[in-house]
Amino acid sequence: MNEIKKMFIDGQWVVSLSGKAREVVNPSNGEVFALVTEGSAADVKLAVAAAKRAFYEDGWMDTKAIERARLLYAVADEIARCASELSLLDTLDNGKPLRETEFDVSDAVTCFRYYAGIATKPHGQTYEVADAIQSIVIREPIGVCGQIIPWNYPLLMAAWKLAPALAAGNTVVFKPSEVTPLSAIKLFEIFEKVGYPKGVVNLVMGAGQTVGAEIASNMDIDKVAFTGGTKTGRSIMQAATGNLKNIALELGGKSPNVVFADADFELAVDYALYGIFCNQGQVCSAGSRLLLQDTIYDAFIERLVERAKKIKVGIGTAPETEMGPLISESHMQKVLNYIETGKNEGAKLLCGGSRIVEGDLGKGYFVEPTIFGDTTPDMTIVREEIFGPVLAVQKFSTEEEAIKLANDTVYGLAGAVFTNDSSKAMRFIKKLRAGITWINTYHPTYCEAPWGGYKQSGIGRELGTFGYEEYTEVKQINITYEPQLTGWFQG
Numbered sequence: 001m002n003e004i005k006k007m008f009i010d011g012q013w014v015v016s017l018s019g020k021a022r023e024v025v026n027p028s029n030g031e032v033f034a035l036v037t038e039g040s041a042a043d044v045k046l047a048v049a050a051a052k053r054a055f056y057e058d059g060w061m062d063t064k065a066i067e068r069a070r071l072l073y074a075v076a077d078e079i080a081r082c083a084s085e086l087s088l089l090d091t092l093d094n095g096k097p098l099r100e101t102e103f104d105v106s107d108a109v110t111c112f113r114y115y116a117g118i119a120t121k122p123h124g125q126t127y128e129v130a131d132a133i134q135s136i137v138i139r140e141p142i143g144v145c146g147q148i149i150p151w152n153y154p155l156l157m158a159a160w161k162l163a164p165a166l167a168a169g170n171t172v173v174f175k176p177s178e179v180t181p182l183s184a185i186k187l188f189e190i191f192e193k194v195g196y197p198k199g200v201v202n203l204v205m206g207a208g209q210t211v212g213a214e215i216a217s218n219m220d221i222d223k224v225a226f227t228g229g230t231k232t233g234r235s236i237m238q239a240a241t242g243n244l245k246n247i248a249l250e251l252g253g254k255s256p257n258v259v260f261a262d263a264d265f266e267l268a269v270d271y272a273l274y275g276i277f278c279n280q281g282q283v284c285s286a287g288s289r290l291l292l293q294d295t296i297y298d299a300f301i302e303r304l305v306e307r308a309k310k311i312k313v314g315i316g317t318a319p320e321t322e323m324g325p326l327i328s329e330s331h332m333q334k335v336l337n338y339i340e341t342g343k344n345e346g347a348k349l350l351c352g353g354s355r356i357v358e359g360d361l362g363k364g365y366f367v368e369p370t371i372f373g374d375t376t377p378d379m380t381i382v383r384e385e386i387f388g389p390v391l392a393v394q395k396f397s398t399e400e401e402a403i404k405l406a407n408d409t410v411y412g413l414a415g416a417v418f419t420n421d422s423s424k425a426m427r428f429i430k431k432l433r434a435g436i437t438w439i440n441t442y443h444p445t446y447c448e449a450p451w452g453g454y455k456q457s458g459i460g461r462e463l464g465t466f467g468y469e470e471y472t473e474v475k476q477i478n479i480t481y482e483p484q485l486t487g488w489f490q491g
C-alpha cells in the first residue's frame, strides 16, 4: 500500500515532477487501498513531447498496419490472460460488481481484437476524376492524440479510446479518471510488455483541472477525445480552440425508454430495470426516463417496483451482488440531492430514495434503487442527468405524445422502444433524435456499431469503422498518367 504507483511517459515508469501522490478509495467501504502519483501540466508536456517525437522522428507514423495489428492482438491476448486481475482492480476502484467488470474486461479484449482487424482492412477510395487522372483518397493518422476518460467504465473506456487511435497509427497521451486509475496502469504495463516503442503510449494521471485541461489546450496535441459530463465537454471544446484541435466528445444523456401497451410486459419490465440500474445508473446511455403508455402505467409500475426492491445491493466482490456503491462520497451526495429535489418538486417516490446506512454497507456509498412516478416534463429529475440509480417515470397516451416527450431533452445519446408492432417501432425510432437506439432491448453495445450522440450528447462517434475514421486525416492524391501543359498562361 505504501508503494506509489507510477505513470508511464516515454517508455519509463515515473513519478510526477511535483512528487505529489493521490489516495485511491474503495467506494464499497471508503478505505484508501492504493496510492498513485499525481501528475500536473508539466508531466503532460513531457508526455506530449515524447508522443510527438515518437510520431514524427522515431517512425511510428510510418509503422505498417500489420505491425500495428500485431501489437493490438498481443494486447488483447494479455488482457485476456490478466482478466481476473483487471476485473478485480476495476471492482475495487469503481465498486461495481465483479460480474460487470468481468463483462467489461471481455469487451475490452473484443475491442482490441476488432481494431487489430480493422487496421489491416481496406481504407480509402479511388475516383476517375478526369481524363488520365486518378484521384486516390487515403487515410493517415492525425498525430498526437490526447484522451480523457471518466470513472464509470475504467478499463472499457480506455479500450474504446486507445485501440482505434493506435490501430490508425497515432501516438497517445492518455488520462484516466483520478478516482479509477488502477486498471489503466495495468493496461500500460501490458503495452510495455508487448513492445510498443518509446513515446507511442503515454499515461498521465492527475486531476481534470490540471492534467485534463493541459491535454485539452496543449498546442502540440492534434486531437482530443473525451468521455464525461457535458459541462466538462464544453470546457474542453473551448480549450481546444487554440490550435483548432480535432475533437471527439461523448457526453451525457437523459435517455427515454418507451414502453407501449402492446409490448411484451415482462420483457419491458426487465429491460426497464436493466436500463437504469445496471452499473448503478452511472451509464451515459442509461434509460433514466421511462415513458409508459397510460393503459399499462399502474400494472407496470407495480411490477417494476416489486422487482426493484429485490435488487441485491452489496459490495462488488460478493458473488451475489447485483448493484454496487456509487463512485464517491461527493457523487453520492449529488445523487441524494437530486432525490431530495425530486421530492420537493412533487414527484412521487415509489421506492428507494435513501443512502443505505445499516451494517457494513454504511461505510460505503450505497444508494437504494430509486423510482419516481407522477413526474412532469419540467421537473429537474426529468431534465438533468443524475448519473445514479434514479428512474423518472413519465406517462403518455398516444404515439405522437410519446415521441414529443422522448425528444423533449437537450440530450440525444440513446433511447429505446418496446412494442410488438414493428411498423410502430421503426416509425418511432426514426423520429427519435438520438444516436444509439434499441427496439425491444436496452443497452447491448457492439464494437462493430458506432457509439455517440445527437444534440448536447456529443460530437463524433466511437467504435466501428466510424470510430477508426475519427482517428484519421483524409488525404487526396491526384495522379495523372499523361502529364500535359496547362496552356493557361500564354507568355
Ligand code: NDP
Pocket: 148, 149, 150, 151, 152, 175, 176, 177, 178, 179, 206, 207, 208, 209, 211, 212, 213, 216, 227, 228, 229, 230, 232, 233, 235, 236, 250, 251, 252, 253, 283, 284, 385, 386, 387
Ligand atoms: P467529468 O466530466 O468531470 O470527468 C470526466 C473526465 O474529465 C475525468 O478524467 C476528469 O478528470 C476530466 N476532467 C474534469 N475536468 C476537466 C477539464 N476542465 N479539462 C479536461 N478534463 C477534465 O465527470 P465527473 O466525474 O466530474 O462527473 C460529473 C458528471 O458528469 C456526472 O455526474 C455525470 O452526470 C457526468 N458524467 C458522464 C459520463 C458519461 O459517460 N457521459 C461519465 C462520467 C460523468 P478527474 O480525474 O479530475 O475526474
